[in-house]
Amino acid sequence: MSEAKLIRPSIDEIKALLRVERLPHIWCPSCGIGIVAKAYVEALLRSGIPPEKHVLVSGIGCSSRMPGYIKIDGYHVIHGRAIPFAVGLKTVRPELEVTVFAGDGDLSTIGGNHLIHAIRRNDDINVIMINNFTYGMTGGQYGGTTPEGSRTLTSPYGHIEGTFNVPLLVASIGAPYVARWTVLHYRQIVDTIVEMFKVDGFTFLEVISPCIIYTDMNRRDAISLMRMFKNQSEIDHTADLRNVGIERLDEETRFIVGKFVHRPSESYQTKYRKLVERVMKGGE
Numbered sequence: 001m002s003e004a005k006l007i008r009p010s011i012d013e014i015k016a017l018l019r020v021e022r023l024p025h026i027w028c029p030s031c032g033i034g035i036v037a038k039a040y041v042e043a044l045l046r047s048g049i050p051p052e053k054h055v056l057v058s059g060i061g062c063s064s065r066m067p068g069y070i071k072i073d074g075y076h077v078i079h080g081r082a083i084p085f086a087v088g089l090k091t092v093r094p095e096l097e098v099t100v101f102a103g104d105g106d107l108s109t110i111g112g113n114h115l116i117h118a119i120r121r122n123d124d125i126n127v128i129m130i131n132n133f134t135y136g137m138t139g140g141q142y143g144g145t146t147p148e149g150s151r152t153l154t155s156p157y158g159h160i161e162g163t164f165n166v167p168l169l170v171a172s173i174g175a176p177y178v179a180r181w182t183v184l185h186y187r188q189i190v191d192t193i194v195e196m197f198k199v200d201g202f203t204f205l206e207v208i209s210p211c212i213i214y215t216d217m218n219r220r221d222a223i224s225l226m227r228m229f230k231n232q233s234e235i236d237h238t239a240d241l242r243n244v245g246i247e248r249l250d251e252e253t254r255f256i257v258g259k260f261v262h263r264p265s266e267s268y269q270t271k272y273r274k275l276v277e278r279v280m281k282g283g284e
């Protein structure tokens, strides 16, 4: 495969990387996860890294079903524990390009502790978080990304807790690459994932995506949420990340998207390899 293929892969090339025998998939009509699955496959084809060197790791949830449909090595592990599994894999098999794909509940809430420590260490993994503002698979409980006022299975009268500003959280711990798009920004998602593969360190992409469970409980359909993404999103690569939190979801919400952080980095795994080499040569 040629290095960094810039032309769009054909449908046949994409299909060759899907487990078509497992279709139809489990995702609801109007769910955004499938869009990101296709973007990941397109990015993989453009990466110039052969498919057998790419590995997907997921936790549990609708988003986490993705490895089941993509024809590369994949691991579907315990809820909230995709990151430690991916870190272990990358540490012992550094030649692999390891990508975690999971929901906001899995990554930022149940697995939040793993997220912050992988960033602190600067583990060389890619993390793609589908943020649908809820625990979709289990029927719509609230989590760390649920906007205030939301009606959910566990907050039927309106959510009264605070909400993570995920890009700020991730960037403030020191992640060398942080981006956010909505599912309507397909081309940008592909380009972002291609770039993430090239970074030696922790890369993070948040994709804001509709969930029919969440929207139904809030008395709007998924299309109107998509319309909000279209009309109310603004690309601002240099945004002050203190202002990008999605604390409420209404006609006033601004979805600030873009590539917020991209800086030179040396990962834990690179430092670890250098350390081992130094000690093996008799260094202190």
Ligand SMILES: Cc1ncc(C[n+]2csc(CCOP(=O)(O)OP(=O)(O)O)c2C)c(N)n1
Pocket: 060, 061, 062, 063, 064, 079, 102, 103, 104, 105, 106, 107, 130, 132, 134, 135, 136, 137, 138
């Ligand atoms: C340790 C543990 N706690 C809870 C569950 C139940 N559970 C399965 S999927 C899920 C929700 C996943 O939500 P999210 O990660 O946001 O992904 P989505 O389904 O929204 O894509 C939960 C709570 C579980 N499987 N394991």
Ligand code: SF4
Pocket: 026, 027, 028, 030, 031, 032, 033, 062, 063, 132, 136, 137, 210, 211, 212, 213, 214
């Ligand atoms: S429950 Fe929500 S996240 Fe899960 S497949 Fe349906 S729309 Fe997608």
